[in-house]
Amino acid sequence: MTQPRAVTCPSCGGSIEIRAAGYTVTLACRYCGSVLNVAHEDVRLIKAYRRVAKDFAIALGTRGTLFDVEWEVLGAMRRRSGSAVWQEFLLFNPYAGYRWLVEAEGEWQFGTMLLDRPEDDGLSVTWRGQSFALDEDVQIETTTVLGEFYWRAGRGDKVQGATFMRGREALSRETSADEVTWTQLIAVSAEWISDAFVVKQKHRSRPPRLRGQGLKQGFIKAPTMDEGDLPAMLLMALAALLMIMAVQTFLSGPQVCADGRATVEVGAPTSTQPIGTIEVRRPWQFVTIAVDSDSFHNRWVDLDYSLVNRKTQQSIDAYGIVEFYTGTDSDGPWSEGSHHTDTLFSSVPQGTYDVFVDVGAHGWPSDPQPGSIDPANPWGNTDTVALWFRSCTGGFSWGMFWLMAALLFSVPVIIVWWRHEG
Amino acid sequence: MTKRLILFAAWCMLLVMTSAVSTWFAWTPFSDEERSSSTSYRGPTHK
Numbered sequence: 466m467t468q469p470r471a472v473t474c475p476s477c478g479g480s481i482e483i484r485a486a487g488y489t490v491t492l493a494c495r496y497c498g499s500v501l502n503v504a505h506e507d508v509r510l511i512k513a514y515r516r517v518a519k520d521f522a523i524a525l526g527t528r529g530t531l532f533d534v535e536w537e538v539l540g541a542m543r544r545r546s547g548s549a550v551w552q553e554f555l556l557f558n559p560y561a562g563y564r565w566l567v568e569a570e571g572e573w574q575f576g577t578m579l580l581d582r583p584e585d586d587g588l589s590v591t592w593r594g595q596s597f598a599l600d601e602d603v604q605i606e607t608t609t610v611l612g613e614f615y616w617r618a619g620r621g622d623k624v625q626g627a628t629f630m631r632g633r634e635a636l637s638r639e640t641s642a643d644e645v646t647w648t649q650l651i652a653v654s655a656e657w658i659s660d661a662f663v664v665k666q667k668h669r670s671r672p673p674r675l676r677g678q679g680l681k682q683g684f685i686k687a688p689t690m691d692e693g694d695l696p697a698m699l700l701m702a703l704a705a706l707l708m709i710m711a712v713q714t715f716l717s718g719p720q721v722c723a724d725g726r727a728t729v730e731v732g733a734p735t736s737t738q739p740i741g742t743i744e745v746r747r748p749w750q751f752v753t754i755a756v757d758s759d760s761f762h763n764r765w766v767d768l769d770y771s772l773v774n775r776k777t778q779q780s781i782d783a784y785g786i787v788e789f790y791t792g793t794d795s796d797g798p799w800s801e802g803s804h805h806t807d808t809l810f811s812s813v814p815q816g817t818y819d820v821f822v823d824v825g826a827h828g829w830p831s832d833p834q835p836g837s838i839d840p841a842n843p844w845g846n847t848d849t850v851a852l853w854f855r856s857c858t859g860g861f862s863w864g865m866f867w868l869m870a871a872l873l874f875s876v877p878v879i880i881v882w883w884r885h886e887g
Numbered sequence: 888m889t890k891r892l893i894l895f896a897a898w899c900m901l902l903v904m905t906s907a908v909s910t911w912f913a914w915t916p917f918s919d920e921e922r923s924s925s926t927s928y929r930g931p932t933h934k
Binding site for chain 2: 811862
C-alpha cells in the first residue's frame with residue numbers, strides 16, 4: 466500500500482489518513498462527514514455535513530482479499546435511483562488500481578472500470594465480442610459520501626446510469642456532464658465478501674428471493690421506499706381529517722348562544738357582571754365565550770369567567786384576556802395583541818348556566834389615575850373599556866382538530882423526510 | 888393494498904375514533920380552564 470498521509474479536518478479538527486496519497490482528490494471526513502479537497506497541500510473544506518454517514522456494510526479502512534488481490538476500502542457512498550437504494554465501496558490496491566463493490570440488501574457485485582469502451586448501438590452494446598442488452602436507463606443520485614475518491618465526489622451528484630445485461634454479468638454506463646464511464650459488474654457471493662471483509666450483521670446475505678434478471682436485481686427497495694403508496698396515504702389522511710371535522714361538527718351541537726355587554730373603568734377594582742344564560746343540551750358540551758372590545762391602546766383586560774349551574778350552583782371557571790399595545794421604536798411603529806379573544810370550557814355537563822365574568826382593566830406600563838380622561842378620547846368621561854360577549858354551546862376544540870391533523874400527516878411527512886435523508 | 892397502507896388506515900381510524908370520543912365527552916387538552924402561567928406579567932413581549 467502507499468504511504469498514508471495524515472491531514473486535519475478543517476471542519477471538526479479530526480485527524481484523517483489519506484491512504485491513496487497522490488491519487489485521492491476528494492476525501493470525506495470519517496468523523497463529521499465534511500467533504501475535503503485534498504489535492505492541495507493545505508486541505509480545503511468543500512462542504513461540511515453535520516450528520517455522520519453511517520450504516521455502511523463495510524467500515525472504511527477495512528482490508529480484504531478478493532481475486533487474490535488485497536484491497537483496502539477507501540470510500541463509500543450511498544446512491545439511489547427512484548425507489549432503489551444501494552451502497553458502493555471504492556477499493557484500492559496500489560498495483561491493481563481501483564475497483565468497486567456494490568451492495569444491496571446483502572447481495573454483492575464486484576466492479577471493474579473499463580478502459581476499452583464498448584460499442585454502443587442504443588439498445589445493446591458489444592464488448593470484447595459479446596453482446597449485452599439494455600436493461601434500464603435511469604438517473605442515479607448520490608445521497609451519502611464517506612472516505613476518499615479519485616474524483617470530486619459529493620452528496621447530491623447525479624448521473625445517468627444505463628445497465629446492459631448478459632446473464633449474470635453486466636456493464637454499467639454512467640454519464641455525467643464531464644465524462645462517460647463504463648464498469649463491468651459481476652455477481653459475487655455474500656459469503657465470499659464476508660470472508661474477505663468484516664461485513665456488518667444487518668448487511669449479511671439473506672435467503673434468495675425470486676425476481677427477474679437485471680443488474681438492479683439486488684437493489685431492492687429500501688424500507689419506507691418500498692411501495693408507491695404515498696399518494697394513497699395522503700388521500701387517506703385527508704379523508705380521515707374531513708371525517709374528523711364532520712364528526713366533531715355533528716357531535717358538538719346543538720348551538721345555543723347568549724349575548725352580553727360590560728363596561729369597565731381602567732384601573733378600577735375587579736367587578737363581577739352577568740353576561741347571559743346558556744343551556745347545555747347534550748350530556749357534555751364545549752362552551753365558548755367570544756369577546757370583542759372597543760379600540761383601546763396599551764390596556765389589558767383580565768376576564769375570569771364562571772358558569773354557574775342553576776340547579777346545583779356549582780361553578781366551572783375559565784380565563785381569558787384581551788390586550789392590545791402600540792408604540793414606536795427604532796424600527797418604527799409597532800402593535801401587539803388583539804381586541805378579540807375566545808375562551809373555551811371543556812366537559813360542561815348538561816344543564817342551564819348563568820354566565821358571569823370578573824373583569825378588571827389595567828393600563829400599561831401602569832394604571833391611570835382613577836377618574837382620569839383617556840388621552841385618546843379626551844371628550845369621554847373616564848378611561849373605560851367596553852366589552853361585548855357572546856357565549857355559545859356547541860363549539861369544538863380547534864386545538865384538538867389541529868392535533869389530529871398533525872398526527873395524521875406526520876406519518877407521510879416522516880416517510881418523505883426519510884426518503885430525502887437517503 | 889400494501890401492509891403499510893393497511894396499518895396507516897388503522898391509524899387513521901384510531902384517530903377518528905379518538906376524535907369522536909373526545910368530542911362526545913367535550914374533552915380537550917386545549918381548554919382555558921387553567922390560567923396561563925404568564926399572567927404575572929402583562930405588557931408587550933415583541934422585544
